Amino acid sequence: MYSFLTTSPWADYELLDAGNFEKLERFGRYVLARPEPQAVWDPKLPASEWQRAHASFTREKGSQERGQWKLKPGMPEQWVIGYERPDGLKLKFRLGLSSFKHVGLFPEQDPNWQFIYEQTRQRRAAVPRVLNLFAYTGAATLAARAAGADVTHLDSVKQVNFWARDNMEASSLDGVRWLVEDAWKYVQREVKRGNKYQGLILDPPAYGRGPNGEKWQLEDQLNEMLKLCQQLLDPEDHFFLINLYSLGFSALILDNLVTDIFPKTHLTREIGEIYLHDQAARKLPLGTFCRFAN
Known part of the structure; x- marks a missing residue:
């Protein structure tokens, strides 16, 4: 059976927008903007919303993966979010800003x-x-x-x-x-x-x-x-x-x-x-x- 799977509602995570080869996500309290090669369409949210991100990732010239994060004041390099489902699964994850755009x-x-x-x-x-x-x-x-x-x-x-x-x-x-x-x-x-x-x-x-x-x-x-x-x-x-x-x-x-x-x-x-x-x-x-x- 061919299926399409997606996340169910999750208090500590949300994909806010995607487009122009970027994605805008909320992990707990913090909003991040980072590259996404499959987001080939235009963003829906105005540029002002993207500019409010607590951290934004920019690739190094000539690199597909490596780059650096630009952090706004008060944005930590590590933080913890929760994950809880109705079936009883309850976890916590420590997130961090890596030089490869990933957060863990x-x-x-x-x-x-x-x-x-x-x-x-x-x-x-x-x-x-x-x-x-x-x-x-x-x-x-x-x-x-x-x-x-x-x-x-x-x-x-x-x-x-x-x-x-x-x-x-x-x-x-x-x-x-x-x-x-x-x-x-x-x-x-x-x-x-x-x-x-x-x-x-x-x-x-x-x-x-x-x-x-x-x-x-x-x-x-x-x-x-x-x-x-x-x-x-x-x-x-x-x-x-x-x-x-x-x-x-x-x-x-x-x-x-x-x-x-x-x-x-x-x-x-x-x-x-x-x-x-x-x-x-x-x-x-x-x-x-x-x-x-x-």
């Missing part, structure tokens, strides 16, 4: 956090084992942990794992297993060890580096990575989620891969695009996803 959270993933929380609680295993690969600052990790899972959180950047640990402590959780590893090598070892998981979560970048300089290239390695993940899933009791934010990487590519590698999931498979809607109800696409459970 991808709010469009809200429907996937809810999926992880609900599916973890539905597993038949008394303590489901969940593996989160390319785990970043851990929102998906914490959703699984809040539902009672034994979670392994893996990211190749040590500082990112420290950030995720801060989010865990802010959310009054504990017990996550933190790994600074190359995802590709770790999954290969886990397959050889015969380990199984009731939940697998992947949010791989288009390209990246492992802690020892290992190369990750999405289009070159995704097929084999998914084959390895298929071997790690508990055949009788599992959920699976993959999210991709890579321009030009169609959901149809994911559909073909999953159809070949996980053929028995067609009845529960959900695949499509994730987006955020602004105050004018326009849809800002922010990735493709596939998820299923048995």
